[in-house]
Amino acid sequence: MDTLLIGCSDGRIAARLQALLDDLGHPDANRMLVPGGPLPLTRPGSERRVALECVREIVEVHDVRRIYLVAHQECAAYERALGGLGFDQQELLERDLRRVKTLLETEFPRVDVVCYMIPWRENGEGAAYGPAVAVD
Numbered sequence: 609m610d611t612l613l614i615g616c617s618d619g620r621i622a623a624r625l626q627a628l629l630d631d632l633g634h635p636d637a638n639r640m641l642v643p644g645g646p647l648p649l650t651r652p653g654s655e656r657r658v659a660l661e662c663v664r665e666i667v668e669v670h671d672v673r674r675i676y677l678v679a680h681q682e683c684a685a686y687e688r689a690l691g692g693l694g695f696d697q698q699e700l701l702e703r704d705l706r707r708v709k710t711l712l713e714t715e716f717p718r719v720d721v722v723c724y725m726i727p728w729r730e731n732g733e734g735a736a737y738g739p740a741v742a743v744d
């Protein structure tokens with residue numbers, strides 16, 4: 609089964625994305641890394657159309673049956689698109705993951721979409737991205 613990971617291009621999460629794919633047993637999954645990960649697929653008009661055509665290209669060429677859709681906290685692309693991080697990040701990112709999952713499963717009926725979140729954690733040792741967690 610061929611797979612595709614859609615996630616943010618932010619280099620700070622690259623190791624977390626690779627660790628997720630390793631854990632899932634798909635270290636060589638196709639990747640579509642764009643600012644905000646699912647973000648362009650939530651935008652109106654041409655932005656969404658172009659993003660969707662990129663997904664279609666990968667799905668059709670590689671006969672993809674599963675997409676791993678990954679959002680992350682403290683995302684600069686989201687901050688820029690929404691004019692600040694004053695919103696409830698967790699809630700908004702989870703809502704977008706669910707919306708994009710529905711969009712992709714409607715566009716590509718043979719594809720199954722699984723959602724993940726990479727959390728930003730602050731503790732005594734400092735702040736860092738934690739391992740990806742599944743989002744229902």
Ligand SMILES: [Zn+2]
Pocket residue numbers: 616617618643644645680682683684685686
């Ligand atoms: Zn990001």
